[in-house]
Amino acid sequence: MTSAILLVFITGYLLITLEHIIKINKVAFALVTGVVCWTIYILSPSGKENVLHQLAEHLGDISGILFFLLGAMTIVELIDAHNGFDLVTEKIYATDKKKLIWIISFISFFLSAVLDNLTTTIVMVSLIKKIIADKNDRLFFAGMIVIAANAGGAWSPIGDVTTTMLWIGGQITAGSIMAKLLIPSLVCLFTPLLVMHFSLKGKITKPAQSTTKLTSTKARERNIIFFLGLVLLIAVPVFKTMTHLPPFMGMLLSLGIMWIVTEIIHSGKSSEDKDFLSVVYALRKIDTPSILFFLGILLSVAALQSTGQLLQASAWLSNTLKNESLISITIGLFSAVVDNVPIVAAVQAMYPLEHYPTNHYLWEFLAYTTGTGGSVLIIGSAAGVAAMGIEKINFFWYIKKISLWALIGYFAGAAVYIIQNAFLS
Numbered sequence: 001m002t003s004a005i006l007l008v009f010i011t012g013y014l015l016i017t018l019e020h021i022i023k024i025n026k027v028a029f030a031l032v033t034g035v036v037c038w039t040i041y042i043l044s045p046s047g048k049e050n051v052l053h054q055l056a057e058h059l060g061d062i063s064g065i066l067f068f069l070l071g072a073m074t075i076v077e078l079i080d081a082h083n084g085f086d087l088v089t090e091k092i093y094a095t096d097k098k099k100l101i102w103i104i105s106f107i108s109f110f111l112s113a114v115l116d117n118l119t120t121t122i123v124m125v126s127l128i129k130k131i132i133a134d135k136n137d138r139l140f141f142a143g144m145i146v147i148a149a150n151a152g153g154a155w156s157p158i159g160d161v162t163t164t165m166l167w168i169g170g171q172i173t174a175g176s177i178m179a180k181l182l183i184p185s186l187v188c189l190f191t192p193l194l195v196m197h198f199s200l201k202g203k204i205t206k207p208a209q210s211t212t213k214l215t216s217t218k219a220r221e222r223n224i225i226f227f228l229g230l231v232l233l234i235a236v237p238v239f240k241t242m243t244h245l246p247p248f249m250g251m252l253l254s255l256g257i258m259w260i261v262t263e264i265i266h267s268g269k270s271s272e273d274k275d276f277l278s279v280v281y282a283l284r285k286i287d288t289p290s291i292l293f294f295l296g297i298l299l300s301v302a303a304l305q306s307t308g309q310l311l312q313a314s315a316w317l318s319n320t321l322k323n324e325s326l327i328s329i330t331i332g333l334f335s336a337v338v339d340n341v342p343i344v345a346a347v348q349a350m351y352p353l354e355h356y357p358t359n360h361y362l363w364e365f366l367a368y369t370t371g372t373g374g375s376v377l378i379i380g381s382a383a384g385v386a387a388m389g390i391e392k393i394n395f396f397w398y399i400k401k402i403s404l405w406a407l408i409g410y411f412a413g414a415a416v417y418i419i420q421n422a423f424l425s
Contacts, residue, residue: 001044002307005037009300012036017337017379020395027289030296037303051306058302064168064248065298066291069161071251073291075229075258076119077282084226089127097137097200104128104141105148105193109186112152113159114233117371118290120149121383125390133207142387143402144196147375147409149383151189154371155181157237157247161294161382162344162370167237168247169348171356171363174237181368183420188372188413192405221265225258232257255279290382297341305349313350324362329414332369336380340370361421368417375406
């Protein structure tokens with residue numbers, strides 16, 4: 001039974017990684033893999049009631065992550081519908097490539113910590129389309145946005161799905177992760193950025209800009225939604241700290257407040273004028289396939305956990321590597337090949353909190369490595385896949401131009417964290 005589940009899991013993963021070759025969306029394979037794994041499990045002699053009980057427990061944890069993502073993505077869509085992100089693009093005047101790459105990278109880094117790396121990448125790659133006309137120049141900027149967004153998401157509890165998973169799971173706390181991973185994450189970004197600084201020359205060519213201006217009323221609405229949205233997103237970890245409720249509760253509260261505010265702001269408009277500015281419309285636009293992908297993946301990993309296979313993997317890692325730093329670094333590099341969401345879910349199950357308590361070295365280092373390791377390959381993170389889709393980045397172009405510097409940045413940040421931890425200890 002366990003061998004059959006493992007075979008289904010590996011096959012499903014292989015099909016997911018070959019999505020661009022076989023031309024079938026990875027969400028379909030993720031859902032099928034998750035359901036088939038549990039189907040095999042419940043048909044085994046383990047006992048149907050026991051299996052159903054385990055499934056219900058796992059679904060409770062998984063739903064917390066999915067509702068959190070649902071709320072966050074809806075708020076971001078609302079901001080975008082009100083042209084809130086234009087407040088950022090309007091402030092970028094630089095045309096020198098060296099200067100602009102620093103500006104774009106650091107905006108991506110800090111914006112990712114507030115939103116998340118996937119959303120930030122979508123926003124920033126879309127942004128550079130508005131300010132850079134040349135396709136080749138945009139590719140380099142897109143590559144740095146991926147690195148910056150992943151690095152920025154690693155030190156924030158809401159910046160990356162995996163960091164959020166560790167935070168929700170109780171492995172890390174918001175204050176500790178922000179304090180201890182900020183410098184390593186900055187080094188992870190700074191190292192490849194320095195190389196890019198010396199390789200870029202000249203000035204960018206800006207595309208033709210629209211001369212349409214917002215009315216004072218629309219500008220006021222845009223500003224209200226943009227700043228309220230950012231404040232509510234930032235308030236989520238504060239809400240958790242104060243109430244000890246799960247993070248998704250704070251995110252749902254934020255979404256409810258945004259819903260009320262948008263309804264009030266647009267109450268005097270006709271249905272045609274306010275429809276695309278409503279929460280209902282935003283809910284239609286959010287990336288629902290990504291949420292279903294996480295559901296399928298997390299169900300698959302839950303099946304491996306329930307059948308004890310993750311504990312065996314944990315023992316193998318510990319006996320083979322015998323070093324927490326090597327374990328974390330290896331897992332991080334592995335996340336460049338396989339999506340980091342199931343990897344972190346697996347590690348959470350492999351290492352119990354009884355032996356590795358909250359804010360343990362392993363968990364904090366793991367947040368860094370799985371958050372930034374995906375930058376090594378364009379398919380290694382949700383941010384990379386998003387950039388690949390928007391700018392049509394070639395897999396091998398990324399390996400040739402970006403991967404080496406992303407890898408060096410990854411190891412540089414890891415070294416800084418290890419040294420920093422030694423001094424703090």
